Amino acid sequence: MKTKLIVGLGLFFFAAQTYAVDPRPMSYSKPKKKVSAPKEEIQTVPSLPIRETKTAPVKETPKIIKETVLDGFEANDWLPSNADGTTIKTNLDVGLGKIGRALQIDYDLAQTKQWVAIIKDISISELDGKAIQFYLKSRGAVNNAEVKLIDDDGTNYGYKFPLKPKDTWELVTIDLDDFSYWWGGNSKLDLVTQFGLAISAGEGGTGTIYLDDLKLVDSWKKQQEKVQSGVLDGCDSLEGWKIEGDQGTTSKMILMPGKEREAIGSEYKFGSGKWIQFTKSYPVEITAKSVFSFSLKWTGEQNNFEFKLVDKENTTFGKKFPLARKDEWQEIRIPFSELSYWWGGDDKELNMKNIKLIGFAVSFPKGGEGLILIDNIKVDVMP
Numbered sequence: 456m457k458t459k460l461i462v463g464l465g466l467f468f469f470a471a472q473t474y475a476v477d478p479r480p481m482s483y484s485k486p487k488k489k490v491s492a493p494k495e496e497i498q499t500v501p502s503l504p505i506r507e508t509k510t511a512p513v514k515e516t517p518k519i520i521k522e523t524v525l526d527g528f529e530a531n532d533w534l535p536s537n538a539d540g541t542t543i544k545t546n547l548d549v550g551l552g553k554i555g556r557a558l559q560i561d562y563d564l565a566q567t568k569q570w571v572a573i574i575k576d577i578s579i580s581e582l583d584g585k586a587i588q589f590y591l592k593s594r595g596a597v598n599n600a601e602v603k604l605i606d607d608d609g610t611n612y613g614y615k616f617p618l619k620p621k622d623t624w625e626l627v628t629i630d631l632d633d634f635s636y637w638w639g640g641n642s643k644l645d646l647v648t649q650f651g652l653a654i655s656a657g658e659g660g661t662g663t664i665y666l667d668d669l670k671l672v673d674s675w676k677k678q679q680e681k682v683q684s685g686v687l688d689g690c691d692s693l694e695g696w697k698i699e700g701d702q703g704t705t706s707k708m709i710l711m712p713g714k715e716r717e718a719i720g721s722e723y724k725f726g727s728g729k730w731i732q733f734t735k736s737y738p739v740e741i742t743a744k745s746v747f748s749f750s751l752k753w754t755g756e757q758n759n760f761e762f763k764l765v766d767k768e769n770t771t772f773g774k775k776f777p778l779a780r781k782d783e784w785q786e787i788r789i790p791f792s793e794l795s796y797w798w799g800g801d802d803k804e805l806n807m808k809n810i811k812l813i814g815f816a817v818s819f820p821k822g823g824e825g826l827i828l829i830d831n832i833k834v835d836v837m838p
Contacts, residue, residue: 522588525577525650526669528558537562538569545573548665553590553624557667564598564659568702572601572653579604579647579671586630589669593618595662602629603637603651610640615699617657618664630674632736632811633697636769642799643768681740687813688735688832691717695735703727713830714750714784720828723817732761732816739764739810741791744837747813748788753778755825758817762789763797765812770800775818784830790837 531547541564548559562571579585587602597618604612612634619625636642654664690713698708698721706723723731747762763773772794779785796803817827 521673523671524669525579525671526575527555528552528667528669529556531558533558533573533575535560535571535573537571538567540565540567541569541571543571543573552665553667555667557590557592557665560654560664560666561661562654562663563661564596564654564656566659568656568659570601570653570655572651574603574605574649574651576648577650577669579650581671582631582644582647584674586628586672586674587669588626588628588672590624590665590667591627592622592624592665593620593662594622594664595620596658596660598657598659598662599655600664601651601653601655602634603649603653604631604634604644604647605649605651606640606645607648608640608645610642610644611637612644613637615655618654618662620662624665624667628672628675632674635765635812636799641801643801681738681808682834683740683742684834684836686831686833687737687739688719689716690719690830690832693719696733697735698731698733700731701725701728704729704731706731708733709826711828713828714752715831718750718752718828718830720826721817722824722826724824725819725822729822730761730816730818732763732814734763734765734812734814736811737813739813739834741807741810741834742836743791743807745791745807746788746835746837747791747833748786748835749832750784750830751787752782752784752828752830753817753825754782756821756823757781758819758821758823758825760827761814761816761818762787762794763812763814763816764794764805764810765814766800766806767809767811768800768806770803770805771797772805773797773814778817 531545533545535543535545537543542562544561546559548557551557560573564571597620599615600618601613601615614629614634652666693708693710696708696719698706700706700723703726704723705726706721709720709722710717711720712718721731721733757778759775760778761773761775763771765771774789774794813832815827815829817825
């Protein structure tokens, strides 16, 4: 059942969660619709080397990269909002942008652990195989950037990453497959009608960010063949893993000696939060007889462990159980039959032919701090 998100302009809130996936650091409302169409489509042909043949040099047919300019930041027409105790000011930085002008955002989060944000009506109708791209420059405190896509019924998809202060322009590219459902609407992202960017507290305090040249581009992600059986991840690298946590937690991804070679994992402190999780995208196709297995080791307070599967419609199935056998490697096997519906999607059915994400989480009851390690993630099919 769809829930219409109706809130006033500039109204934001932090949404607290009690368990993993759905970090929901904040939400904001939509101004009255005046959806702007994407600007002109640009086709960029990259230069490719000449390929030698026995007869004569032959130039390869270049791949066409399609780019749609969503906003060149040539006007200060973004709507700012802020939480109580914070301030935000937007200016047009004339002549100092990466390309022409740039939008300058000065903010002060003070010690509120809150946020500031900007939002604009921007229409994005083509989502498959696409990525969001823009130039970013950040100065001041180390905080977080949150990019949000919002459709007409208030469904919010988001992507969060740390701001790294530097005086040079950074090209940020976020594949649309890396956005996840945060709140509102029906958990399915349809035609995007609004684009938002927020700054949420890390260190807090003051800072300035500059934005330029917002585009929709073709994704460069390779379309991997779906795995039905075998090793999904040997856990010898942190590449592709993303970590997040509830408000009040601190956590980081680590690579340590594992059961076989290396193992991925997280060092975490719950603080006032309730969960941390780390996830990775895997193209997986499973059946009702599929079994997931991995090696697990942990230390610290005895909390709950969560294993989750997320499909293309963001339907989430999972299993939660208390951690046991501290400080020793143990083999965990989870048949699909032991997973249950948790949230997301429209029909509470997992699309087993289109699994896109696997997640591991640690959640209350005790909190505190600890270490969790995972090694050798596999999927097999029972006879």
